[in-house]
Amino acid sequence: MLCATLLHLKKRNMSLGITIEILSLILALGGILLQTRRDPSLPPSWRNLSNGGRLILLLIVVAATIKIIKGQIDNRTQHETSIANDAKLAQMQMTNTELLKTNQHLIRVMSVASGYSALLSGVVIFDGPASPHQVEEALRNLFLKYAAVEITAINSLGTYEGRVDHGAHPEVRRFLNLQRIQEDSTLLRLRNIVTEQQQPNAFFFEIRCANLKILNQDKIQYAHFDNKDQIHVSAKVFDWWYDFRSLYGVKSLYIDKLAIEELGEIQIGQQF
Secondary structure (H helix, E strand, C coil): CHHHHHHHHHHHHHHHHHHHHHHHHHHHHHHHHHHCECCCCCCCCCCCECHHHHHHHHHHHHHHHHHHHHHHHHHHHHHHHHHHHHHHHHHHHHHHHHHHHHHHHHHHHHHCCCCEEEEEEEEEEECCCCCHHHHHHHHHHHHHHHEEEEEEEEECCEEEEEEECHHHCEEEEEEEEHHHCCCCHHHHHHHCCCCCCCHHHEEEEEEEEEEECEECCCCCECCCCCCCCEEEEEEEECCCHHHHHHHHCEEEEEEEEEEECCCEEEEEEEEC
């Protein structure tokens, strides 16, 4: 809007300048014709104009014409320069914006260079009564050998991949028998997926991963860029999953969600 207004004012100034030049030329011509007549009794004309007046008149016409043409050229050059400067300014603003965005991304990458802190939660159901030691032993080995959670993150710079496995340093943070919960909304929700007969043998668990890496092909850590980013998380068990179930007396496993620090909670909802 401002640029359009300035351009309109420039055009008006150009037209006003040309009008003033023409009026000045008319006044000068009139003065010459009136003051340099050979016979004052006759009306002003080219024939009644003295030789000196004719010369001055020609010089005035030539000078005024040159001035008008030069003014037109200067105005056109100034207009083109203004357009070029506006284009350069817009380009600089775009470049500064991109640099700022890139710098912010680099700052975020550096802040999580050592890996994310993540919390994986779910429910493990045993075939029968399980001691606290048995539950903790099963959970401690679960993501070291028998299961994994895979992460794919996509932002404007590319695709990044990570995995909750032994490399993420999984540690059992806590576990709780679902039959003993009372008011926690998350635990109540999870208890509803377990039958009443299974509840004495079902345990809610949280496993903390202190070094979760989400890297691209160049081993650069993923950092959240903007709302267009996409993060996909899925769980899987390996071929020796049945060995795990047999070894620890596990009936089934439900992986609920993965909460990644700075990225938020991501639902998984897979049962094995």
